[in-house]
Amino acid sequence: MPTLNLLPDGRGVLKAARPAGTIASFVGLLAGRTQKVATIEEINEAAAQGWAGKQ
Numbered sequence: 364m365p366t367l368n369l370l371p372d373g374r375g376v377l378k379a380a381r382p383a384g385t386i387a388s389f390v391g392l393l394a395g396r397t398q399k400v401a402t403i404e405e406i407n408e409a410a411a412q413g414w415a416g417k418q
Contacts, residue, residue: 368376401409 365380366378370376
C-alpha cells in the first residue's frame, strides 16, 4: 500500500507500494478475453476520443 507523509513545511511525500506481481503477468492479463482485434486506426480513434473526454 502506498504511503503519504506530510512534512512540517506543508509538502507531502508519496512512496509507491511494492508491486504485487510481475510485469509478465500484467502484460498477459487480458489475453484471450476477446476475439476482436483492433486496427491501429481504431486504437488511435479511441485514444483521441478518450483525450477529448468522450466515450
